[in-house]
Amino acid sequence: MKRKINLFLAVSLVVIDGLMTALAFFLAYWLRLWINIPSPPVNIQPFHNYLGMMAVQVLTMLTVFFFSKLYHLKRGISRLDEFSIIFAASSIGNIMSIAFTSLLFKNSPLELDYSRGMVVYAWLSTIILVFLGRVSHNAIRFSLRSRGVAADRVLIVGTGEVGQIVLHKIRHSPRLGYEVVGFIDSTSAQKEVMGIPILGSVDGIPSIIDAYEIDEVIIGLPEASHQEILTVISRCEREKVSIKVFPDVFQIMASEVSIGDLGGLPLLTIRDIALRGWKLALKRAVDLIGSAVGLVVLSPLLMLVALLVKLDSPGAAFYAQERMGLDARPFWMLKFRSMLKDAESQTGPVWATKDDPRRTKIGAFIRHFSIDELPQLINVLLGEMSLVGPRPERPVFVEQFRQSIPRYMDRHREKAGMTGWAQVNGLRGDTSIAERTKYDLWYVENWSLFLDFKIILRTFIRVFADRNAS
Numbered sequence: 001m002k003r004k005i006n007l008f009l010a011v012s013l014v015v016i017d018g019l020m021t022a023l024a025f026f027l028a029y030w031l032r033l034w035i036n037i038p039s040p041p042v043n044i045q046p047f048h049n050y051l052g053m054m055a056v057q058v059l060t061m062l063t064v065f066f067f068s069k070l071y072h073l074k075r076g077i078s079r080l081d082e083f084s085i086i087f088a089a090s091s092i093g094n095i096m097s098i099a100f101t102s103l104l105f106k107n108s109p110l111e112l113d114y115s116r117g118m119v120v121y122a123w124l125s126t127i128i129l130v131f132l133g134r135v136s137h138n139a140i141r142f143s144l145r146s147r148g149v150a151a152d153r154v155l156i157v158g159t160g161e162v163g164q165i166v167l168h169k170i171r172h173s174p175r176l177g178y179e180v181v182g183f184i185d186s187t188s189a190q191k192e193v194m195g196i197p198i199l200g201s202v203d204g205i206p207s208i209i210d211a212y213e214i215d216e217v218i219i220g221l222p223e224a225s226h227q228e229i230l231t232v233i234s235r236c237e238r239e240k241v242s243i244k245v246f247p248d249v250f251q252i253m254a255s256e257v258s259i260g261d262l263g264g265l266p267l268l269t270i271r272d273i274a275l276r277g278w279k280l281a282l283k284r285a286v287d288l289i290g291s292a293v294g295l296v297v298l299s300p301l302l303m304l305v306a307l308l309v310k311l312d313s314p315g316a317a318f319y320a321q322e323r324m325g326l327d328a329r330p331f332w333m334l335k336f337r338s339m340l341k342d343a344e345s346q347t348g349p350v351w352a353t354k355d356d357p358r359r360t361k362i363g364a365f366i367r368h369f370s371i372d373e374l375p376q377l378i379n380v381l382l383g384e385m386s387l388v389g390p391r392p393e394r395p396v397f398v399e400q401f402r403q404s405i406p407r408y409m410d411r412h413r414e415k416a417g418m419t420g421w422a423q424v425n426g427l428r429g430d431t432s433i434a435e436r437t438k439y440d441l442w443y444v445e446n447w448s449l450f451l452d453f454k455i456i457l458r459t460f461i462r463v464f465a466d467r468n469a470s
Contacts, residue, residue: 005150010071013137014062017070019135021061024125025054031125032118056104057097061126064093075176079135080454086131094123121201152242154178157232159185159193161432162220162246167194181212185239205235211273216242232461271453282449283386290387291380298374304373305336312362316342318375323392328412330395334375338363370463376418388452389417403434411440414447421451424458
């Protein structure tokens with residue numbers, strides 16, 4: 001039954017893409033008739049004469065979409081990522097369609113005019129309509145998965161912090177279509193973790209997979225040796241299941257490696273994580289423009305919040321706190337004051353928690369919507385921070401983390417950011433520092449301008465949904 005439902009979803013997606021592409025071509029035809037830019041239409045035939053061209057457009061687009069893996073029904077892909085893939089695939093498909101149309105319809109007795117305006121309209125319409133069609137299809141698919149229809153039964157190997165994080169993520173993302181059946185743990189004396197039973201040890205994985213009809217195994221043992229991971233995989237490979245492994249720090253660090261040599265001795269060259277040259281200049285230019293525009297546009301809001309903070313409780317409107325930035329150099333990070341004056345006078349430096357009793361009334365509100373972070377645009381303008389990067393920590397905490405978390409200090413090879421890859425993935429406030437570090441390392445390994453824009457956009461979306469204070 002599950003296989004039939006998945007097949008139906010895949011086929012229906014192809015049909016929707018085909019219909020949206022055909023509709024885009026039809027819309028482009030009429031737009032060319034209605035819009036006299038760059039010049040009035042000349043020699044435009046009745047639409048039925050263009051049906052052959054439309055067929056070429058549809059078939060070409062579907063073929064390009066197939067080779068772009070747009071018919072692999074992925075879990076958890078964001079709309080922004082899907083839009084970027086559709087944009088690229090539609091652009092390539094449109095170019096190929098023009099080539100095939102020119103080849104097939106050259107010297108046509110109908111003398112069809114496939115104008116440049118119509119080409120542009122078809123390209124833009126295809127991107128928009130295909131994306132909207134897929135948004136609708138995804139909504140239906142996610143709704144079915146949220147109700148448990150065709151859900152994949154999952155077995156999690158490891159009951160530690162990572163295993164529990166995986167379970168938490170699945171529980172809070174029902175649209176992924178996962179049903180956690182149980183845990184595997186060879187050392188725990190417990191019978192269940194977070195309400196999910198421990199079904200046995202690694203040696204019993206084959207029989208457990210068979211007995212519980214497991215579809216996917218997620219291995220959450222990042223600190224295990226490679227031999228231990230291979231042992232678990234070998235147990236799973238006896239059955240027809242999908243296997244996913246939560247990466248350790250080295251796997252994240254080595255996301256892109258090259259093989260070189262030293263006088264004939266082969267060596268793995270890890271990608272240099274530091275931004276240099278034109279990339280550094282480009283990122284700084286975006287920071288300057290973004291922070292300057294942000295400060296000008298948000299200045300009325302900043303003045304209003306400063307006034308409300310001042311009236312709400314005794315103390316200054318702004319709060320400067322020492323943080324560690326690029327190359328572990330300290331700087332004073334600006335925030336709107338969200339806690340009582342001298343909040344740490346009795347406790348010393350402590351980690352802020354959810355529903356912290358030291359918060360003021362207005363402080364609770366501005367922390368909930370991350371408005372307290374907006375003055376950091378001044379830090380960005382001064383070059384002490386970036387719009388996107390690893391979130392800076394206080395020196396006292398940095399000293400603690402560097403002793404216990406591998407490669408923690410590599411975060412400081414880039415500027416600290418107002419937001420980051422870890423934060424848009426839900427790791428804000430009182431969450432695992434080890435997991436945040438892995439996300440930060442992945443960011444500095446895979447930096448691109450598009451990734452920065454993606455993080456900024458996702459930050460705006462999460463502001464109204466995130467419950468953790470930073």
